[in-house]
Amino acid sequence: MKLQTLKSIIEKKKNKSEFAIITNLSNGESEIFEKDKSLSKEMQIYSNQINEFFKLKKNGVIENSEIFVETYVLPIKVIVVGAVHIAQYLVDFSKSLNFEISIIDPRGYFASEQRFPDMKIINKWPDEAFKEIETNENTALIALTHDPKIDDPALQHALKKKFYYIGALGSKKTHENRCQRLKEAGFSGEQINSIHGPIGIKLGGRSAPEIALSIIAQLVSETYKK
Amino acid sequence: MKNSFDEKILEEANDWVNANQKVVLATVIQTWGSSPRQVGSRMIVNEKGDFSGSVSGGCVESAVVRECIGLIKDNKPCKKLEFKVSNESAWEVGLACGGEIAVYLEQVN
Numbered sequence: 173m174k175l176q177t178l179k180s181i182i183e184k185k186k187n188k189s190e191f192a193i194i195t196n197l198s199n200g201e202s203e204i205f206e207k208d209k210s211l212s213k214e215m216q217i218y219s220n221q222i223n224e225f226f227k228l229k230k231n232g233v234i235e236n237s238e239i240f241v242e243t244y245v246l247p248i249k250v251i252v253v254g255a256v257h258i259a260q261y262l263v264d265f266s267k268s269l270n271f272e273i274s275i276i277d278p279r280g281y282f283a284s285e286q287r288f289p290d291m292k293i294i295n296k297w298p299d300e301a302f303k304e305i306e307t308n309e310n311t312a313l314i315a316l317t318h319d320p321k322i323d324d325p326a327l328q329h330a331l332k333k334k335f336y337y338i339g340a341l342g343s344k345k346t347h348e349n350r351c352q353r354l355k356e357a358g359f360s361g362e363q364i365n366s367i368h369g370p371i372g373i374k375l376g377g378r379s380a381p382e383i384a385l386s387i388i389a390q391l392v393s394e395t396y397k398k
Numbered sequence: 399m400k401n402s403f404d405e406k407i408l409e410e411a412n413d414w415v416n417a418n419q420k421v422v423l424a425t426v427i428q429t430w431g432s433s434p435r436q437v438g439s440r441m442i443v444n445e446k447g448d449f450s451g452s453v454s455g456g457c458v459e460s461a462v463v464r465e466c467i468g469l470i471k472d473n474k475p476c477k478k479l480e481f482k483v484s485n486e487s488a489w490e491v492g493l494a495c496g497g498e499i500a501v502y503l504e505q506v507n
Contacts, residue, residue: 173423173504173505173506173507174506174507175412175415175506175507178408178411178412178415178506179412181408182408182409182412185408185409195502195504197427197476197478197502199475199476200475200476200504200505202504231436231437231438232427232428232437233427233428240425240427240502242425242438243438247404268403268404269403269404270403270404
């Protein structure tokens, strides 16, 4: 691989663009494939197969050829509501994973630069904050404040936008009350049941890093279910 | 299909190049049967044999490192390696898990 290709791959990852690397295994020549960009002459005959790999987000060697396709998948957007202690560990754990965390918290004293260095924190109420973030069915929500004023609007947004993972912190009782409020707000039983509450898989731990680990574990598991 | 793991290995390869090291990328390009790492998994090796990342669960890394150093010494651009199921003799390189993998080596130049 040419150093120049390596550098542009890193650049494209930084810019969050979707692409694939196409390598000719017989001579080591590689190029970058993007959706609306044409391939080099010698790769054009494989155009259909390359597009197919790209669409399915698959890596592999094209059958009966010496062409290897490696697809780069965009990081998964994870919205955390509540710049609380658990959120600090979620940020830590997600560093080695393909999750891109944004934190929403209208309470300035929680969402400080000192508590979350180098993190994008939106210091607004969820309704306002979601105007700044593009979300869809590939987005995840982790609601951590267990304060209805802050969590509920975020949960409602996530349900309407059909986030693939929605989790909310709080005891069974807190969650029952939450479900009741969402029912009164007009959400269906199926929608409400899609919320993971109490959040996380059962690990037994109660400290902030242990709860963060149980949440991340659930998020990873739900990510691969889709 | 989503992927919740991002290997930052190419970023590391770039750091190594910036530190004037010669770098070989080793990438899993095909697997058969049960193999520990999926297609696209990668490790990097420099001329001294330092390595980062992985192409298996520790089964074939030592052989890959040796081959990568050879590639740098012979100044060859690329090479394809295949690893099959090991028999049970100790220390022999092979995949104890019963799978087969093909690993592609290429120099960053």
